[in-house]
Amino acid sequence: MAFFTDISKIEYEGPTSKNPLAFRHYNADEIVEGRSMRDQLRFSVCYWHTFRGTGADPFGAGTLQRPWDDGTESVENAINRVRVAFEFIEKLGAPFYCFHDRDVAPEGATLAESHKNLDAVADALAEEQQRTGIDLLWGTANLFSHPRYLHGAATSCNADVFAYAASQVKKAMEVTHRLGGENYVFWGGREGYMNLYNTDMKRELDHLAAFMHMAVEHAKSIGFTGQFLFEPKPKEPTKHQYDFDAAACLNFLRQYDLLDHVKLNIETNHATLAGHTMAHELIYASIQGGLGSIDANTGDLLLGWDTDQFPTDIYLTTQCMLAILDQGGLAPGGVNFDAKVRRESFEPIDLFHAHIGGMDAFAHGLKIAAAIRADGVLSDFVKNRYRSFDEGIGAKIEAGSVTFADLESYMLEAGEVHPNESGRQEMLENLVNMYL
Amino acid sequence: MAFFTDISKIEYEGPTSKNPLAFRHYNADEIVEGRSMRDQLRFSVCYWHTFRGTGADPFGAGTLQRPWDDGTESVENAINRVRVAFEFIEKLGAPFYCFHDRDVAPEGATLAESHKNLDAVADALAEEQQRTGIDLLWGTANLFSHPRYLHGAATSCNADVFAYAASQVKKAMEVTHRLGGENYVFWGGREGYMNLYNTDMKRELDHLAAFMHMAVEHAKSIGFTGQFLFEPKPKEPTKHQYDFDAAACLNFLRQYDLLDHVKLNIETNHATLAGHTMAHELIYASIQGGLGSIDANTGDLLLGWDTDQFPTDIYLTTQCMLAILDQGGLAPGGVNFDAKVRRESFEPIDLFHAHIGGMDAFAHGLKIAAAIRADGVLSDFVKNRYRSFDEGIGAKIEAGSVTFADLESYMLEAGEVHPNESGRQEMLENLVNMYL
Amino acid sequence: MAFFTDISKIEYEGPTSKNPLAFRHYNADEIVEGRSMRDQLRFSVCYWHTFRGTGADPFGAGTLQRPWDDGTESVENAINRVRVAFEFIEKLGAPFYCFHDRDVAPEGATLAESHKNLDAVADALAEEQQRTGIDLLWGTANLFSHPRYLHGAATSCNADVFAYAASQVKKAMEVTHRLGGENYVFWGGREGYMNLYNTDMKRELDHLAAFMHMAVEHAKSIGFTGQFLFEPKPKEPTKHQYDFDAAACLNFLRQYDLLDHVKLNIETNHATLAGHTMAHELIYASIQGGLGSIDANTGDLLLGWDTDQFPTDIYLTTQCMLAILDQGGLAPGGVNFDAKVRRESFEPIDLFHAHIGGMDAFAHGLKIAAAIRADGVLSDFVKNRYRSFDEGIGAKIEAGSVTFADLESYMLEAGEVHPNESGRQEMLENLVNMYL
Amino acid sequence: MAFFTDISKIEYEGPTSKNPLAFRHYNADEIVEGRSMRDQLRFSVCYWHTFRGTGADPFGAGTLQRPWDDGTESVENAINRVRVAFEFIEKLGAPFYCFHDRDVAPEGATLAESHKNLDAVADALAEEQQRTGIDLLWGTANLFSHPRYLHGAATSCNADVFAYAASQVKKAMEVTHRLGGENYVFWGGREGYMNLYNTDMKRELDHLAAFMHMAVEHAKSIGFTGQFLFEPKPKEPTKHQYDFDAAACLNFLRQYDLLDHVKLNIETNHATLAGHTMAHELIYASIQGGLGSIDANTGDLLLGWDTDQFPTDIYLTTQCMLAILDQGGLAPGGVNFDAKVRRESFEPIDLFHAHIGGMDAFAHGLKIAAAIRADGVLSDFVKNRYRSFDEGIGAKIEAGSVTFADLESYMLEAGEVHPNESGRQEMLENLVNMYL
């Protein structure tokens, strides 16, 4: 039984189409840099915003019309929702989805009952994956919505909460494994602090590391070989999250010897809340071998909270795809739309507009990035700019074969440096506009 | 010959004094937590803002009246300025000062001449240190003012600039060593990027690490055993500095195996520009063994640039001193006033007002922090809050003796967690007010 | 029947008390600048946060323990809550409270039923006011929580929504009048836009003005002579609120000829979200005759949303009270705690800690401000600083008796200006510390 | 004698050109919405950044290579610079320029000498305008660079400074008049405060208004009929500028009865520093009849200072041109590039890259905006969205023929509002992408 009866499968109609329910750029089978767009982009629909979002905000109740949802917290309703979700994803043509445990299945009165609920819904998810060929990009556990997590999960001051969170992650990882999930994500939730006066930061971080090590061990014990991902976010819900940005996450992973096991899932809106561009976070993580997957959304830089809007800015998507192509792709990660329709976009059709726009913006960005790379216009400029390190004193510096004393001798003789060259920022910005 | 002839040595007159040119809290010999205030606070005056600041800003020329300065870039003028500086620091009663190489001595036409100029001024600095007993907290090199550094120093795309910077740091380190400096600071300057389109971030970071390793080696070769310090700053002058915050710096130091050699010099205004409280950065660095020294100033949280104002907020200084006392002090680091009088506070006397206010605010904060620690009101609250990790399942978690499976068994049996307790943020904030 | 049986009336115990459930500064009958603290401060408890807050946030469910609340939306529960509220306010010793219509009484199935519900609860409010002597500082209508208001209320694109909002404000104003409310507040709620592509800003602002004019007319028609107040807030819930800050509100009131009827209710957290200090907004409104009342809270300047925290910073409260004393007080406005306990401060006792801290911080600020004013240290400095306008060319400028041509003649003769004097910012900041 | 000998006049080569020194979109004679692009866009080059910028920043000396400049503050050098400037503007093909008095001519030892210098340079400007046909969009006076203005100009506490500023504006206005300037701009400079403790805000604002009234009177007296423009900026150089944003400026103009004489010059980077989008400020000013001209640049939303970058973002320029076309154009205002090349873009050729990119981005935005308007896709959506105000109760509300009581009767009968409709934000954002 279909729910979106008025909507057929979204088709590619090319750049001149004005049909709002068609793709103008995303053409799944089109080959870009040797791979299909499907494989380059690995689009994923997130379950929480798209199928569990209500449109509630701190100032008002939910508004989103989801006529298929009976409003109960029953397993039946949850399973029915799975059918709708897969119809949506199938019509949209996204190859992946992601979930939080408590978003797909209702919390039970006890942990055992919650486990049972999750297993029941997982059966339906498995069926739908089988039916549609849609795969699971990643799973995760919601460790922040229930009041028990008000002081955090792995970083709670209450040891029982740590144990509960561990139980929940264990189960979520097992379900992810069963459903063929290619990654497992840790998002901080409330792993941070509200106030330093009542916080033992050292003890909390030690606990968080212990938690992750246990997760790594558990993955081994069940044969889950998916990639672990850690998602940076600087603030909200807590005043300060421990996973502030890529640097804080990578520092934590290095400090606690987790870097071999965990990469990052970078989200645009979290990058900008932390004071970085998305491009910065992607490149910074990538050059350290830590870029695993992305949460493709956008924030509003004039607003200070996580608006999780759908990405439509071509500059943003071009920059993302440049970084992703530069590291040879994201797999087993992907481009997950951790994005929600506005509270005012309350009709089901808005879900299509939103995802089509996001997919098209990324597909457009992919084509632009590939064209820039094909022409080599940025990479050639950069290579030339650093050419003084390719020979002479620069090559020696890179080889580690000179000391401060050597360099001083060299420079005392030279007296002054070879002239610098213009960074040509304006020309390069214009150049990118040529490819739009 | 004295310059501040109207000003006598600033004296401690106690909390009820209304004399603006006296200390109300800083009483150098008063013992707090087993050390004199002098030794707890290790106040330092910075040479650049206090003796080289002009009051220029991006919209206007310098305003500061410095009648002792003849306005030339001569060595004579530089040496004369040293006399004034030491008279000021002596009358103020600060035990330390800090400098950048190009602030104490003029840049010459060649590197050799610059070295010579620095040596000449260092003679005067040595004399004045000897005469007054004022010590050098740290030295550093200015690798950002000269146009040659427009693309960075150690991270410049121009290898010669790397070599020049190396030469300059070598010399600055040697002068610091000669003057008995207890630390040597790296501040990013322009080590960052203006635009990612023209930047090879990986290569730049590799160069920065190579630079620091050479510095460490050079220190060994000359017998300099002072502490290296790396100062985080997120932005300004570049769009994005590599030393963004404590997390980025520590991640860099770990990645490039520099953590044994380098600690952090944390500045309040840089912390807040990066989206952190000063207390966060101090505690975060401290629990990783990385808190070396502080640049004591304050920003204006409604402004987006580094205002480097003198710190007068008692909440800020209390939080700083709580973190510093918690790690047993800062030595060989100190509390350096990397702060400047406002452009509108252009009379020499304003330098006294500014430093007296900053020293008094920190001395007051020290007394408040010590009182809070003596009563144990915060530490007892925190210890009690995490008590569930001191025994039972919590202790096992900390001991690393349980797995996810163990924790799941425990929690399946328990069904739900032991109740959480209020975080009492409001009560704790009120409590701090009781100690002001 | 009492609910807070363990709590007696909160007493003043003086500055040295360490009893967290006593006042250290707020002494209601103590005379400061010729009035009792009670009359200077006119403290008000807000109904919405304090009695209807749940602790829910965008990432999780409510946490706050309110054992008296049966969780239903019944009128009985609402009336019971009134009893609890007045017991709390009475024990706290605040002379005022404020409410939104939908916070005190449940929304009915129809407008008529909602009106009836509000009348029923108003009976209980009237009884409790009578019993306790607690007065109503202001009432308002909640025009943002219900989904009908998703596009705004007076600025909705749906004319029916305007009509519904009008009906609700009419009723809320009538109930406010009946309960002796001294003011009536308009807070924007969703009066703003999410996106300019779908917005007719001109038409929306015209509607908002029409709405306020109708409100003014209705007040006349029912004999309500309380002060209308407009509360600035820059953003949240909408991307951009029309009542952005004091300037935007006053410009609107001037443009639409409402300035004689409406003053401002200034909130700290809204001021800072708009990029202003609270002191700026207070003084800016005050010198235009537009400062009517304040919402006393604080934000976290490193967070970008309205955290509505209880104010405990003495610098903030001192600056507020300086501005308020400078205009001779706030009456008929007051100091309303539009503030909420943290989600993690979930026990009822935290409501006492929070309000006691806020009241004490303002009482302390009042005493500090009065002392500064008594000594004249700031006002004398300011008066002296502008003295050049008290005579000579300055007096002529102020008198409007000179033209550009006159001033040019004057200055061509003078050649250059009389020297400026230092602004002494650092000295003045130190000076304020002397009064803490 | 030519300076840019390697550069010919920049030509339009069409969208497919990859020539960085050609226009891809700006085709001066092409008709868009009934006017040539030249007349729709009215591009202006600013003298200060483009011909007086040095590349200095708070951390370093100037870097920009301007080989024609002999580095002196002589009138000869100033006049030579005029020749270079007009060659540049002519080759670029911009029809207008703007200047500050002290940027075109050096400050003299006395006011009289400064006047004389300005007259001498104005002769050269007049010659070049005559020779090239380039016109003066606006003039203004630099009231912020000289130390005399450290406490402000019209808002200085020093009456002499007011008089000096008046003299300077008088002269700048006369020169603007002589050169056929079509507007005269007031930009705040230091008209704001650094600290409220030493500030009499009321007196300062009164002085600012008196100053503007004198300017209006002087314009009348000399027959200058150009448009006065007031340029909002929230902060920098002062902590808080009085001309914070469009709302603050319009409120000021209304309060002091200046609205008939003064419109606004809106700058992108100032809009965003104040927390608004450029589109917001443009529309907000426009619907109040106050949009006079724009300073076309962009900021970096992750940086907190006025970076004044050249605008290259097509979304930004499209939104600007939508607002400008909606009000029927900007004349006598224009699109002035108040933008500077980066410090690292230090070669003269970078000035061409920068301006070409900005002009092309605006020309592209103009074409996109015109296409969107031609199709009516946004305006039809908006018109339809508010249709409930075109008849029935909505029309009565707009007509002012109903009261709160009428609306309550209407709604008591209706019980609930007609259903809302989706705001379709995502669809509209996608739609704009179709026109790129």
Ligand SMILES: [Co+2]
């Ligand atoms: Co995410």
Ligand SMILES: [Co+2]
């Ligand atoms: Co997010």
Ligand SMILES: [Co+2]
């Ligand atoms: Co510093």
Ligand SMILES: [Co+2]
């Ligand atoms: Co700084």
Ligand SMILES: [Co+2]
């Ligand atoms: Co409020």
Ligand SMILES: [Co+2]
């Ligand atoms: Co608020």
Ligand SMILES: [Co+2]
């Ligand atoms: Co401008």
Ligand SMILES: [Co+2]
């Ligand atoms: Co600007």
